[in-house]
Amino acid sequence: MPLSKILAPNFDLAMTLDSGQVFHWERTGNGFVGAIGNNAVYVEQRANSLATSGRQQEVRHYFALDHPLAEICASFPNDPVMNAAREFCRGLRIIRQPKWECLATFICSSMKQVAHIRQISKKLRERFGEARRFENQVVYSFPNPDRIGASSEKELRKCALGYRAKNLLATARHIASGEVDLEKLAQLPDVDLRARLCELPGVGAKVANCVMLFAYERLRAFPIDVWIERVLREKYFPRARKLNGARLTAFTGEYFGDHGGYAQQYLFHHARKSRAKISRKSNRAGFVTVSGVR
DNA sequence: CTCCAGGGATGAT
DNA sequence: ATCATCCATGGA
Numbered sequence: 001m002p003l004s005k006i007l008a009p010n011f012d013l014a015m016t017l018d019s020g021q022v023f024h025w026e027r028t029g030n031g032f033v034g035a036i037g038n039n040a041v042y043v044e045q046r047a048n049s050l051a052t053s054g055r056q057q058e059v060r061h062y063f064a065l066d067h068p069l070a071e072i073c074a075s076f077p078n079d080p081v082m083n084a085a086r087e088f089c090r091g092l093r094i095i096r097q098p099k100w101e102c103l104a105t106f107i108c109s110s111m112k113q114v115a116h117i118r119q120i121s122k123k124l125r126e127r128f129g130e131a132r133r134f135e136n137q138v139v140y141s142f143p144n145p146d147r148i149g150a151s152s153e154k155e156l157r158k159c160a161l162g163y164r165a166k167n168l169l170a171t172a173r174h175i176a177s178g179e180v181d182l183e184k185l186a187q188l189p190d191v192d193l194r195a196r197l198c199e200l201p202g203v204g205a206k207v208a209n210c211v212m213l214f215a216y217e218r219l220r221a222f223p224i225d226v227w228i229e230r231v232l233r234e235k236y237f238p239r240a241r242k243l244n245g246a247r248l249t250a251f252t253g254e255y256f257g258d259h260g261g262y263a264q265q266y267l268f269h270h271a272r273k274s275r276a277k278i279s280r281k282s283n284r285a286g287f288v289t290v291s292g293v294r
Numbered sequence: 295c296t297c298c299a300g301g302g303a304t305g306a307t
Numbered sequence: 308a309t310c311a312t313c314c315a316t317g318g319a
Contacts, residue, residue: 020300089302110301115318162315204302225300234295244309268300297313307310 001135003044003051007062010069013045020114021214023105023121023174024094024142035125036062037098040132040139053134064093071077072219072259081235082263085227085270092263092269094213099182100175101142102215107168108161109210114272117159118133123159124148144183148178167202171176189219205249215262222252222260 017025018262021051025034031044031051052059060066069091076082108120121142124292128143128151148156149172156165174180185196193216197208205224212221220222224232229248237243 048297106300111299111314111318113299113318115299116316119317157315160316163302163313164315202302206301209298214296223300226298227300248311272300299318300314302314303313304314305310306312307308 001042001053003042003053004056005046005050006050006052006056006065008050008063008065009046009048010091011045011050011063011065011093013043013050013063013090014093015269016063018093019089019092019265019281020272021210021265023099023118024125024139027168028137033139034133035132035139035141038130038132039135040134042134055223058091062096062097067093067273069093072262075257075259076263076266077255077257081231081267085263085266086271088274089266092266094217094219094265096150096217097215098142099211099215100145100187100200103197103200103203103207103211104142104145104148104168104172104205106210107171107200108216109207110164110202120160124156127155145172145175148172167212170201171203190220193218205245209261213265218281219259220257221255221257222249222264222265224248224252225268226267226269228264232265235260 013032014255025032029040029044033040033042035041036054036058039054041059042052043059044051063086073086076086077132094127104124104221105117105121107131109117110205122203125142126146131139131140132137133139136239151164151169153169156169170206175182180200181198185193188196190212193212194205194208197203197211198205209223212218224245232248232252233240233243250259252264
C-alpha cells in the first residue's frame with residue numbers, strides 16, 4: 001500500500017504515543033499501527049514528516065499537527081521543573097481522541113498502570129470492536145456505547161476490568177440511551193462540561209480532566225494523578241503541611257496558565273520516564289535491593 | 295513474594 | 308467539608 005507524506009515539524013510520534021494519553025498503538029516495522037476512529041492506520045516518522053496509510057486530513061487532525069507547539073511551550077511558566085520537562089518532551093503533542101473512546105478508556109484507567117490500560121483497551125477492542133486491516137495486520141476499532149452497553153458486567157470483567165466493569169457498563173448505557181450526548185457537551189464551557197462528565201459513573205475530577213484535555217481540546221484542563229501529585233508536592237511545595245486536593249487544583253489552575261494541560265502532560269511524561277530510568281540504573285550500579293538480599 | 299498503579303464511591307468524623 | 312477504606316488486577 002502506498003504511503004502518503006505529511007509535513008510534521010516539531011512532532012515526536014513515538015513519544016506522543018508512549019505518553020499515556022492513548023493506549024492502543026503498536027510498533028510494527030519502522031512505525032506504528034492503530035485505529036483512528038474506525039480506520040486502521042499505519043504511521044511512520046521521517047525526518048520532518050510523517051509517512052502514513054491514512055487520509056492526510058484525518059491523520060493531521062488526530063495528531064494535532066496544527067497546534068502551535070512553539071507558542072504553547074513558550075506559554076509554560078519559567079521555572080526549573082517546567083523547563084526540564086519542556087526540554088525532555090520536545091515534539092510531544094496532545095492528541096485529539098474520539099470522545100467516547102477516550103472517556104471509556106479513562107474510566108478503565110483508575111488504579112491501573114499504563115501497561116495494564118493497554119491490555120484492557122486491547123481486550124475490549126478484540127472482544128467487542130470491529131476488525132480492520134492494514135496489509136497483513138489486524139487492528140480493532142473501539143466498541144461504541146451501544147455495543148458495550150448491550151454487554152454485561154460479567155462479560156466486561158473478562159477484559160480484566162475488575163470493579164471498573166460496573167462503571168463502564170453504566171456509563172455506556174447512559175450514552176447509548178441518548179440521555180447523555182457527548183458531542184453536544186462540547187458546547188459547554190469548562191466548568192459545566194466537567195460537572196456533566198462527573199455525573200457519569202466512574203468519572204471523577206481526574207478522569208473528567210483527562211477527557212476534557214484529550215478529547216474536548218480543553219487545553220487548560222489539568223488532570224492530577226499520583227505522578228503529578230508527587231511532582232507538585234516534591235517540587236512545588238517541598239515542605240507544605242495540609243496540602244489537600246482543593247489547594248493543588250487551585251494552584252495548578254492559576255499557575256500553569258492557558259495551556260496547563262500541555263504543561264501537565266509534559267510534567268507527567270518527564271516524571272514517569274526519568275524515574276523509571278533512575279531505578280534501573282540504581283540496580284545496574286549494584287545497589288542491593290530488599291528482594292535481592294533474600 | 296511485595297508493591298503499586300493516569301481514582302471513585304461511600305461512609306465515618 | 309475533609310478523611311479513611313474498599314474496590315480487582317497484574318506488571319515490575
